[in-house]
Amino acid sequence: MKGILIKTVSNHYTVLVGQESYVCEGRGKLKYDKLRPKVGDIVEIDENHRITNILSRKNELVRPMVANVDQAYVITSVKHPDLDLYLLDKLLLLIHFEGIEPIICFTKIDLLNEQEKEEILKLKKYYKKIGYQVYTNEEIMEIKETFKNKIGVFTGQTGAGKSTLLNRIDSSLHLATNEISYALNRGKNTTTHVELLHLCGGWIADSPGFSDIGLSLTNEEIEKQMIEFQEYKDKCQYRDCTHSHETDCEVRRQVEKGNILKSRYDHYLKFISR
DSSP states (O other): OEEEEEEEETTEEEEEETTEEEEEEEOHHHHHTTOOOOBTOEEEEOTTSEEEEEOOOSOEETTTTEESOSEEEEEEESTTTTOOHHHHHHHHHHHHHTTOEEEEEEEOGGGSOHHHHHHHHHHHHHHHHTTOEEEETTOHHHHHHTTTTOEEEEEEBTTSOHHHHHHHHOTTSOOOOOOOBTTTTBOOOOOOSEEEEEETTEEEEEOOOBSOOOOOOOHHHHHHHOGGGTTTGGGSSSTTOOSSSOSSOHHHHHHHHTSSOHHHHHHHHHHHTO
């Protein structure tokens, strides 16, 4: 039988075959081949409810551990925990590299004063200008519309409000939520596993949060994912310009003009110098 893996808890995997779900274990051959099933995998199971094969993936993420998704929602808190644009930009790189559409969602907008809201709206405008879909947690109907006929995953920092947002989207979910630690300025994980939920005509995976994530891309791959650089790079003096120290670099010139967000450029320099 062939189905989609919709939930992983420890070494138990829930596979949906048609309208029926089966709790399965991985066959020994998968462990021997060092293949770890991920939520979103298309798998084959035998009559003993063992996963015997994982079909080829069109994409995959390491954190969270999902595969074959169309969209990844980067849930980004603007306060408690504080806005982390470095983590946001790193996640955008990794998601974009896998051929997955990133969607940014700023949460906890209600905790900001008017001046702080204006700054977030400027960020939202910039990220939209360079090609990303961007929402706030106040745009519930608009977010719901993006679910239709798609498989997506909610990802982002611990305490950003992923489960809270899903509960607002569908109040029948009753997903566990937790208060953040104001002393440490970070959240506590309430989501302990990855699970696909059927919502608003599509599938969405909730996943545990994290404070940081590794970056294994080459510098050339990183540069290609900086989507706002691409319209200017051909005007750089050198074809292999890294946009870090070279003379007559158009990308750096556009940063100085304010056409490229300085925080994005600064993060890029950190990414390539790691």
